[in-house]
Structures are given as C-alpha cells and as structure tokens.
Amino acid sequence: MKNRQVLVHLTEAGKGETAMRNVEHLLEEFGDDVAAEVVANGDGVKVLLITGPYGDEVRALAEAGVRFAVCAHSCRARGFTREDFPRVVTVVPSGVGEIVRREAEGFAYIRP
Amino acid sequence: MKNRQVLVHLTEAGKGETAMRNVEHLLEEFGDDVAAEVVANGDGVKVLLITGPYGDEVRALAEAGVRFAVCAHSCRARGFTREDFPRVVTVVPSGVGEIVRREAEGFAYIRP
Amino acid sequence: MKNRQVLVHLTEAGKGETAMRNVEHLLEEFGDDVAAEVVANGDGVKVLLITGPYGDEVRALAEAGVRFAVCAHSCRARGFTREDFPRVVTVVPSGVGEIVRREAEGFAYIRP
Numbered sequence: 001m002k003n004r005q006v007l008v009h010l011t012e013a014g015k016g017e018t019a020m021r022n023v024e025h026l027l028e029e030f031g032d033d034v035a036a037e038v039v040a041n042g043d044g045v046k047v048l049l050i051t052g053p054y055g056d057e058v059r060a061l062a063e064a065g066v067r068f069a070v071c072a073h074s075c076r077a078r079g080f081t082r083e084d085f086p087r088v089v090t091v092v093p094s095g096v097g098e099i100v101r102r103e104a105e106g107f108a109y110i111r112p
Numbered sequence: 113m114k115n116r117q118v119l120v121h122l123t124e125a126g127k128g129e130t131a132m133r134n135v136e137h138l139l140e141e142f143g144d145d146v147a148a149e150v151v152a153n154g155d156g157v158k159v160l161l162i163t164g165p166y167g168d169e170v171r172a173l174a175e176a177g178v179r180f181a182v183c184a185h186s187c188r189a190r191g192f193t194r195e196d197f198p199r200v201v202t203v204v205p206s207g208v209g210e211i212v213r214r215e216a217e218g219f220a221y222i223r224p
Numbered sequence: 225m226k227n228r229q230v231l232v233h234l235t236e237a238g239k240g241e242t243a244m245r246n247v248e249h250l251l252e253e254f255g256d257d258v259a260a261e262v263v264a265n266g267d268g269v270k271v272l273l274i275t276g277p278y279g280d281e282v283r284a285l286a287e288a289g290v291r292f293a294v295c296a297h298s299c300r301a302r303g304f305t306r307e308d309f310p311r312v313v314t315v316v317p318s319g320v321g322e323i324v325r326r327e328a329e330g331f332a333y334i335r336p
Contacts, residue, residue, distance in 0.1 A: 004324055004328070006320075006324050009222070009223070011130070011224060018235070018266055021297070022320045025297055025318045025319075025320050025321065026318075026320055026321065026324065028318070029317065029318050029320075029321040030321070030324075034324075042130055042224070073133070073137055093141065094137045094138075094140070094141050095137075096118075096134045096137050096138055096141075096222055097137065097138065097141040097142070099220065099222055100116055100118050100138065100142075100146075100220045100222070103220035103221070104116070104218075104220060106328075108323065108324045108327035108328060108333070109220070109221055109222075109327070109333055110233070110320055110323055110324070110333075111223045111233070111335045112235060112266070121334070121335070123242070123336060154242055154336070185245070185249055205253065206249045206250075206252070206253050207249075208230075208246045208249050208250055208253075208334055209249065209250065209253040209254070211332065211334055212228055212230050212250065212254075212258075212332045212334070215332035215333070216228070216330075216332060221332070221333055221334075223335045
C-alpha cells in the first residue's frame with residue numbers, strides 16, 4: 001500500500017486547472033508513494049470530457065497511476081455517456097458514494 | 113452504529129440543490145447503513161429556512177434519519193432565529209465545532 | 225497533544241473573512257484544546273499578504289497558537305515572496321502536501 005492516499009473532489013467546472021495542478025504537485029512531492037484519485041461530480045465532470053482541455057493530461061496522469069472517476073448521476077443529468085470520457089476514466093454509480101468509501105479507507109480529502 | 117458516516121458541509125446558498133442531491137444519492141447507495149448529517153453555516157443556512165424551497169424535503173429526509181444542523185453564529189449574523197427553520201433542524205453553537213467533532217468520530221467530509 | 229486538531233483550507237481570495245471567523249469560533253469553542261492551522265493555496269494566499277486586511281489578525285491569532293501556511297507553488301505563480309507575508313506565516317513547499325500530511329495525522333478538514 002502507498003503511504004499517502006488522497007482524493008481530490010472536483011465538483012465545479014471552473015476548478016479543473018486547480019485540480020490538475022494539485023495532482024501534479026502531489027506526484028512531485030510524494031512520487032511513487034502516493035495513491036491519488038480525482039472524483040468528479042456535478043459540473044466537475046465536464047473537466048474530464050474527452051473533448052475538453054485536459055484529455056491528454058488525464059491520460060498522462062492515469063499512466064502515472066492517478067485514478068479518475070466520474071459520477072454516473074451527474075453524467076446522466078448532463079447527457080454524457082461513457083464514450084464522452086477518455087478510457088482511463090471510470091464511471092462510478094455515485095460520486096459521493098466513492099468519496100465516502102475512500103475516506104473510510106483513510107484517504108485524505110482535498111476540495112479545490 | 114451505522115457502517116457509513118458522512119457529513120455534508122453546506123456553506124454557500126448556491127449549493128443547496130447539490131447538497132440535497134448528495135444526501136439523496138447517499139441514502140440510495142447505502143440505505144439504512146449510513147448516518148448522514150448536513151451542517152450549514154455561512155450563507156448555507158439560508159437553504160434550510162422554513163420558507164425556502166427545501167422545507168418539505170428537509171422534513172422528509174429527517175424522517176428518513178438524516179440530521180440537519182445550522183450554526184448559531186451564522187444565524188445570529190443574519191437575523192435568523194430557531195423559529196425560522198423546520199423543527200427537525202438543530203441549532204448548534206458553532207458549525208465548525210460540529211464538523212470537527214463529527215470528523216473526529218470518523219465521519220467522512222464532503223463539501224459540495 | 226491537543227484533543228482537537230483542525231485544518232482550514234483557504235483556497236479562494238473571497239473566503240478570507242469566513243476562514244478567519246471559522247478559526248475564531250474554533251478557539252472560542254475549544255480554547256487551549258485545539259490545534260488549528262490555516263493552509264492557503266491558489267488565490268487564497270492573497271488573504272494572508274502583509275498588506276492585506278488580515279495582517280494584524282493573523283499576527284494575533286498566531287500568538288494564540290494558530291499556524292498559518294502558504295503554498296510556495298501558489299506564491300511563485302503570483303510573484304509573491306516570503307517578505308510579502310507576516311513573519312508568523314510559514315511558506316510550505318506545497319499546500320496540498322501539507323494538507324495530506326495533516327489529515328494523516330488526524331486533523332479534521334474544513335473548506336470554507
């Protein structure tokens with residue numbers, strides 16, 4: 001297990017840049033010793049769209065071990081489907097459910 | 113004790129709808145196995161006003177076991193009293209104090 | 225060790241007043257029994273500038289035992305240096321790194 005575990009909660013479209021920089025700085029500081037996951041819900045899911053400005057960065061960070069999850073409720077409400085996101089992004093039944101599970105596992109929570 | 117414990121921090125008036133959906137999805141996902149509490153402070157307290165759009169929903173969720181708390185400091189600063197909220201809403205001395213206590217008890221924290 | 229530990233994450237310039245009131249209420253409620261730290265990153269660092277409206281209050285709270293930290297990445301990106309903040313403010317390599325460490329130590333997380 002990684003010594004550091006952290007969940008970044010991305011819930012506003014305007015917080016995409018900050019969330020990406022947060023993840024970058026966490027990798028820079030903790031290297032291989034951090035398990036990082038970005039959970040997007042609400043309008044935050046828009047940040048991870050394949051057509052969005054972060055498609056390439058999401059793929060690169062996923063290769064570096066970062067997990068990305070989008071909330072199925074939030075996608076449905078906005079007409080997005082699985083195909084609207086890079087393959088490395090996981091669709092979870094509920095963003096808040098995912099957050100609760102991770103915090104119970106000991107993940108630190110950060111809300112940009 | 114419930115296996116899942118979660119606190120939703122409602123601190124902006126514009127986050128009422130998201131907070132209500134979060135709670136709804138938590139109940140949907142974890143059912144009877146979740147203890148959920150909404151703590152409102154700052155302008156977030158306005159969401160829970162008896163005259164607000166969520167009066168009925170707050171009562172229904174409270175019957176389903178969800179707790180609602182508003183910060184006394186925030187109420188005083190806005191001229192609200194106990195009577196301005198549905199009976200199921202508890203007025204706590206300090207919203208941040210309530211949050212700190214719940215997190216220490218193991219509640220996951222979610223900030224819509 | 226203090227029985228209560230809490231980290232206030234200040235990441236928006238407009239949240240300065242709320243963050244200061246949060247800290248004030250935590251001291252009022254828990255007195256000497258709380259270890260409180262404000263970690264500022266993003267535009268939140270502007271709140272703690274020596275020329276800002278909270279210079280005096282930051283110094284007073286620091287004397288009361290509150291810690292203040294600003295993110296070096298966020299300062300560099302905005303052209304701020306160590307001298308732009310009151311002496312009681314610590315510059316940490318990364319705001320998110322500081323947050324992850326504190327939560328792992330058991331600090332409750334509050335995001336105004």
